[in-house]
Amino acid sequence: MIKLIKLFKASNEIYIDILKALENEYIKFNFKDNIYLNTQKYFFENFKKNFFSLLMISILIESKIDKKRIIAYGKIIFCLRAIVTATDNIIDNENKGVVHILNIPEITSKNIFNTMLHQQIINLELESLKVSSSIFSKILEDIFFIAKSEGLRDLKLYDSYPTFKYIEKNIHEGIGGKLLELSLIIPILIEKNSKLNSYSKGLFEIGMALQALDDLTDIDEDSLNCKINLATAYISESKTTENYLKNTLERALQGFKIFENLSYPIDRTSALYILKKLFKIRGINKKYLNIFKTF
Structure with a gap:
């Protein structure tokens, strides 16, 4: 159990780096002030609320993948999660998730834009990985x-x-x-x-x-x-x-x-x-x- 906790703590540190990298992506857009990233950076909060993000990162760590590439994959994983959540929001008429688009009050439009935003980041990340x-x-x-x-x-x-x-x-x-x-x-x-x-x-x-x-x-x-x-x-x-x-x-x-x-x-x-x-x-x-x- 001690090794597992240490692994998840190491995953949390990389998760924080992933969030910082995403924030750097958001500031490239003129509408950056309308993007709200509602995240926790403390280990126990993330273990509870973002368990699967930490689990994915821990898998990449255990697979001996370079940290720089883990951060790139982590950005993609985060964006895929945002896209799926935004789609669910449209179906269920909700506004869940950790990324919120401000000043678009209508739920469907807000979530479609959220999907387009994170698809663009995925595309740019894949291009940088030269795939x-x-x-x-x-x-x-x-x-x-x-x-x-x-x-x-x-x-x-x-x-x-x-x-x-x-x-x-x-x-x-x-x-x-x-x-x-x-x-x-x-x-x-x-x-x-x-x-x-x-x-x-x-x-x-x-x-x-x-x-x-x-x-x-x-x-x-x-x-x-x-x-x-x-x-x-x-x-x-x-x-x-x-x-x-x-x-x-x-x-x-x-x-x-x-x-x-x-x-x-x-x-x-x-x-x-x-x-x-x-x-x-x-x-x-x-x-x-x-x-x-x-x-």
Whole structure:
């Protein structure tokens, strides 16, 4: 656990450098005063609110990638996250995220501009890395798959409620597994590092598990908004919430086991500790946290 904490602290230091690099990108625009970067720079706050950003950086560190390139990849990861969040905001009529565009009051326009801004930064960063145009296409293909999966969540598309297996395959592989894998797509294509490919497989499992967890906490909200929900399908098939959580936890542990096999400083005990924290952050009812006692 001590090695893991040290690794995340080192990741936090690089994360701060990434934020500074992004701020330098923003000041190049005449509308820089209208860009508000709402971030925390303290380790414990970032561990709680930006865990996956630190996790991605830690993977790059463990893959022995040069710090300068980690910062470049970190900027891209941050921008991809901003684009996905802005898209979700348009769908859900919300204004979440760490980057806010000021003086554009209408939500759709604000988030479209946010997407365009961060796509431009990604393009410039890829140009500075001197990569081939095929990488631009690969990013777009993956984002299309995620968007397509998100579009299938509309209950009005179906005559009857889809099965658990259908939702997991056709929806969650995009909005869960692929969404988390997306952060490593650029380093994988550029670095040709076999460890990154294996880490990506672990991220897929973790992403699938945490999206399943999100569905459990969003059952009522998704029902109200007529959206397909994995937990609803599972429970309706005469299965229990406890088994749903157990399966979700097991899948996440499989992902972290892949990390452990790559000599990442994590074991089952520390993985369970992190997952319990993530369960709490995502608002899982306290009574369900007893599931950890069975592992």
